[in-house]
Amino acid sequence: xxxxxxxxxxxxxxxxxxxxxxxxxxxxxxxxxxxxxxxxxxxxxxxxxxxxxxxxxxxxxxxxxxxxxxxxxxxxxxxxxxxxxxxxxxxxxxxxxxxxxxxxxxxxxxxxxxxxxxxxxxxxxxxxxxxxxxxxxxxxxxxxxxxxxxxxxxxxxxxxxxxxxxxxxxxxxxxxxxxxxxxxxxxxxxxxxxxxxxxxxxxxxxxxxxxxxxxxxxxxxxxxxxxxxxxxxxxxxxxxxxxxxxxxxxxxxxxxxxxxxxxxxxxxxxxxxxxxxxxxxxxxxxxxxxxxxxx
Amino acid sequence: xxxxxxxxxxxxxxxxxxxxxxxxxxxxxxxxxxxxxxxxxxxxxxxxxxxxxxxxxxxxxxxxxxxxxxxxxxxxxxxxxxxxxxxxxxxxxxxxxxxxxxxxxxxxxxxxxxxxxxxxxxxxxxxxxxxxxxxxxxxxxxxxxxxxxxxxxxxxxxxxxxxxxxxxxxxxxxxxxxxxxxxxxxxxxxxxxxxxxxxxxxxxxxxxxxxxxxxxxxxxxxxxxxxxxxxxxxxx
Numbered sequence: 001x002x003x004x005x006x007x008x009x010x011x012x013x014x015x016x017x018x019x020x021x022x023x024x025x026x027x028x029x030x031x032x033x034x035x036x037x038x039x040x041x042x043x044x045x046x047x048x049x050x051x052x053x054x055x056x057x058x059x060x061x062x063x064x065x066x067x068x069x070x071x072x073x074x075x076x077x078x079x080x081x082x083x084x085x086x087x088x089x090x091x092x093x094x095x096x097x098x099x100x101x102x103x104x105x106x107x108x109x110x111x112x113x114x115x116x117x118x119x120x121x122x123x124x125x126x127x128x129x130x131x132x133x134x135x136x137x138x139x140x141x142x143x144x145x146x147x148x149x150x151x152x153x154x155x156x157x158x159x160x161x162x163x164x165x166x167x168x169x170x171x172x173x174x175x176x177x178x179x180x181x182x183x184x185x186x187x188x189x190x191x192x193x194x195x196x197x198x199x200x201x202x203x204x205x206x207x208x209x210x211x212x213x214x215x216x217x218x219x220x221x222x223x224x225x226x227x228x229x230x231x232x233x234x235x236x237x238x239x240x241x242x243x244x245x246x247x248x249x250x251x252x253x254x255x256x257x258x259x260x261x262x263x264x265x266x267x268x269x270x271x272x273x274x275x276x277x278x279x280x281x282x283x284x285x286x287x288x289x290x291x292x293x294x295x
Numbered sequence: 296x297x298x299x300x301x302x303x304x305x306x307x308x309x310x311x312x313x314x315x316x317x318x319x320x321x322x323x324x325x326x327x328x329x330x331x332x333x334x335x336x337x338x339x340x341x342x343x344x345x346x347x348x349x350x351x352x353x354x355x356x357x358x359x360x361x362x363x364x365x366x367x368x369x370x371x372x373x374x375x376x377x378x379x380x381x382x383x384x385x386x387x388x389x390x391x392x393x394x395x396x397x398x399x400x401x402x403x404x405x406x407x408x409x410x411x412x413x414x415x416x417x418x419x420x421x422x423x424x425x426x427x428x429x430x431x432x433x434x435x436x437x438x439x440x441x442x443x444x445x446x447x448x449x450x451x452x453x454x455x456x457x458x459x460x461x462x463x464x465x466x467x468x469x470x471x472x473x474x475x476x477x478x479x480x481x482x483x484x485x486x487x488x489x490x491x492x493x494x495x496x497x498x499x500x501x502x503x504x505x506x507x508x509x510x511x512x513x514x515x516x517x518x519x520x521x522x523x524x525x526x527x528x529x530x531x
Contacts, residue, residue: 166400173386173397179348180384185372185401185448 001137006260007253012144012213014252015151019206020229021236021244022158023199029175029239030195033091036098037078038203039226040105045071045204046211046221047109050118060123067204075200076193084189102223109219117218120211143213150209154202155245161198162241171195175239228255228271235275237288246286251275297324299452299483300345300376304354307337307344314340315351316507322452322485327478329486329494329515331528332504338487339381341504342454345485346378347371359451373401377450381457381487383441387430391421394429394440398447406449414443417473435466442473446482453477454485459493471497491528495519503528 020042027035045067052063082101086094124142132139162168173181174191182188210225211217228251236247254274259267278286300322307315315337322328330338343349345356347368356364363371377398386394395414399407415422418439424432429440438458445453455474459467471493478484478497488494495501498515503524511523518524 166396169389169393169397170400172389176386176388177384180380180386181397182348182368183346183372183378183380183384184397184444185369186397187367187369 001134002260005138005140006256008140008144010253010256011249012141012147012252013256014232014249015147016206016210016213016248017225017229017232017252018151018245018248019154019202019209020225021232021248022154022241023202023206024226024230025233025236025238025240025244026158026171026195027199028233030171031083031087031192033083033094034098034230035083035196035199036095036226036230037101037105038199039222039224039229040102040109041071041074041078041200041203041222042207042210042225043109043217043219043222044074044105045207046120046217047113047118048204049123049208050120050211050217053121054118060121060125064123064205064208067208068201071200071204071207072197075196075203078200079193079196084192102226106219106223113219115219117216120215120217122212122215123208124212141213143209147209147213150205151245151249154205155241158198158241167191167194231272231275234285235278237285240285240287243285243287250286298322298357299324299359300485301357302341302345302354303356305341305344305351305356306353307340307349307351309340314507315344317354318504318507318509319354320502320509320512322483324483325478325481326499327474327484327486327497327515329488329498329501330504331488331491331494331501331518331524333527334489335506336504337507338504339456342378342380342456342485342487345371345454346376369401372448375449375451376454377445377448377452378454379441379445379456379458381460383437385429385432385437385440385444387428389429390426391429391432391440392425394444395421395447398444400448402448407447410447410449414446417446417476418443434461435463435469438462438466438470439473442470442477446477450482452483452485454487456487457489458486459488459490467493491524492519495524 024038048070049063049067052058052066053060078101082097083094086097122143124146127142130139130141162172170186170191173184173186174188178188229248232247232251233244235251236243251271255267255271258270262270298321303319304317305315306317318341330341332338340349344351347366351364355362358374358376386397395411399410402410420436421439421443432440458470474484475497486494495515495518501515501518502509503511511518
């Protein structure tokens with residue numbers, strides 16, 4: 001039973017990583033850049049949601065929507081101001097800029113909200129704390145259940161979006177060949193901006209879900225999950241939607257099980273150790289595809 | 296007749312490299328015009344400049360009497376220029392059908408079904424493989440898909456960059472037959488080829504490009520018989 005409970009917690013944490021990883025992966029796919037500020041957008045989302053409920057007295061769901069709206073706009077602004085002017089220059093310049101944006105967001109949060117942790121109230125407070133199964137031997141929190149459901153919905157939604165809609169297909173086309181996409185009449189700038197918007201909206205959702213389960217909210221809250229989600233995206237095969245989901249879930253499960261059964265100090269080392277082994281065996285990640293050039 | 300495309304004195308640079316040095320040419324309605332020349336002469340660069348992926352520092356490019364020299368690439372497509380780039384550059388991870396849908400990105404919705412039918416008529420092979428992932432097609436099929444994709448936007452001018460590259464001779468014949476069919480059906484064609492013999496045999500007019508400059512021009516027949524062209528591009 002304890003194992004089952006650990007597994008559920010792992011799946012739940014992994015679901016958050018998966019949602020973040022999806023944003024990382026989509027943005028990487030389309031603009032071939034690692035947006036290291038992605039993790040900090042999560043933190044901003046959580047703070048906005050916190051302010052919504054704590055200061056504006058909004059209901060939790062409305063605060064979540066507010067967070068999504070703010071983060072969507074933030075993602076587009078970051079892309080437009082910081083990354084777009086650098087498009088076509090070396091990838092190193094963009095990478096350094098992303099790190100700069102990351103520190104900018106963390107320090108802005110530090111100025112606005114201070115360094116003391118805020119106690120985040122869960123999005124699912126209204127449901128009570130948890131449900132008991134098997135005569136109380138297994139307790140599952142509502143946060144864990146809803147986080148898992150959210151990840152599944154996001155995955156289904158994104159799969160449908162990229163395979164069925166015109167905008168989603170345009171996104172795939174730009175990811176695959178930016179120049180050829182322009183020759184189809186696709187506006188690459190708009191498409192990249194849209195991808196940042198979607199990724200950042202997902203980051204807001206992930207931030208609220210993360211802080212619902214782990215309520216201490218600080219300016220650095222997004223940093224570690226951001227790195228883990230990046231790991232998850234690489235683990236699953238960067239650029240691939242199912243890869244990001246699978247990678248995220250696995251990283252979460254490995255982290256929680258590693259912490260429970262091996263060593264809580266070493267759990268992060270175990271996560272990255274597994275990543276290294278996977279990349280040694282399969283450099284493109286679990287579901288990453290290698291494009292073969294055919295002449 | 297009427298001129299479809301006028302390129303006037305364009306100069307294109309890759310950083311410090313001066314790739315196109317004052318090229319001018321034009322394409323009239325209903326023609327097949329070909330640009331021939333050696334590898335690296337600037338043929339593909341010229342097409343990229345017309346379709347807006349590259350910019351000229353000087354001169355002008357007019358399409359149907361309005362300047363497109365400053366128009367972004369994604370808007371040029373809807374004006375009626377379709378560019379089949381070198382190496383096909385189909386979307387390898389998408390199905391044949393999805394590639395064709397991408398080709399119709401700026402096409403009016405009520406024209407799409409009609410255009411799709413036309414493409415399948417021209418390339419029956421594609422119709423048998425609508426659900427196949429494009430990256431798994433053979434080279435010839437990929438070329439057909441790239442051309443079909445370009446036709447989905449109702450182009451007035453179709454620009455083809457090295458359609459014969461890497462194809463077996465029998466496929467080259469097939470592709471050139473299709474090019475002539477498309478032209479007969481009313482599409483004006485600007486063709487870039489290293490296979491000068493094939494290109495000149497179908498072209499109404501031709502230009503020879505050498506290191507960024509046009510050195511010769513004339514009808515396809517004239518150039519095919521010119522000593523210089525025969526020596527340099529037709530193997531004596």
